Amino acid sequence: MSDVPRIIPTRLRGPILIEPRTHRDVRGFFLETFRADTYRSLGIDLDFVQDNHSRSTRGTVRALHLQVDPGQPKLVRVARGAVFDVVVDVRRSSPTFGQWESFDLDDELNRQLFVPVGFAHGFCAISFEADLVYKVGSYYNPAAERGIAWNDGQVGITWPFDDPIVSERDRRNPTLADIVDSLPDW
Numbered sequence: 001m002s003d004v005p006r007i008i009p010t011r012l013r014g015p016i017l018i019e020p021r022t023h024r025d026v027r028g029f030f031l032e033t034f035r036a037d038t039y040r041s042l043g044i045d046l047d048f049v050q051d052n053h054s055r056s057t058r059g060t061v062r063a064l065h066l067q068v069d070p071g072q073p074k075l076v077r078v079a080r081g082a083v084f085d086v087v088v089d090v091r092r093s094s095p096t097f098g099q100w101e102s103f104d105l106d107d108e109l110n111r112q113l114f115v116p117v118g119f120a121h122g123f124c125a126i127s128f129e130a131d132l133v134y135k136v137g138s139y140y141n142p143a144a145e146r147g148i149a150w151n152d153g154q155v156g157i158t159w160p161f162d163d164p165i166v167s168e169r170d171r172r173n174p175t176l177a178d179i180v181d182s183l184p185d186w
Helices: 036-041 176-182
Strands: 006-008 016-019 023-025 028-030 050-057 060-067 074-080 082-089 100-106 112-115 119-125 129-136 145-147
Touching: 050 060, 050 119, 060 082, 074 082, 074 100, 074 119, 082 112, 082 129, 100 112, 119 129
Parallel strands: none
Antiparallel strands: 006 016, 016 112, 023 028, 050 129, 060 119, 060 145, 074 112, 074 129, 082 100, 082 119
């Protein structure tokens, strides 16, 4: 069996949905979650500088986050549970600016999502608990952090819960229209 992951087409140009090869037997499973030369051949040629891990309870929305100057590409996966994962195109000159796409990520298929610079990212935990782990291509910089309202009506994300758990900080995020002029033209 080849260990080269399978690429699954996405609607938006930029994000890359990856299904690593999982080797299962009576003991459990094994998979490579990252290998620089393989991922480089898939179009992900980065020196990741930081790993992050978050745990969320069912119905929690963490969204929508991005960094500017220079941006922060991410490679995300679910280590435990399941999430409804979302990206929003915030590249001002993109023909799909303001559009969103969602992906089901879980600990069964072990799919990963590469979120390039120019996309806001968020997710909703749909299992009892969900652990999201991700590599980033630049260090966290509070001065470069931006957020978009998780319920921005113009973006129009259809979240899996009507009344999700959202942090106070994320509830205060502005709409995309409110921050568009402050975004770089990636």
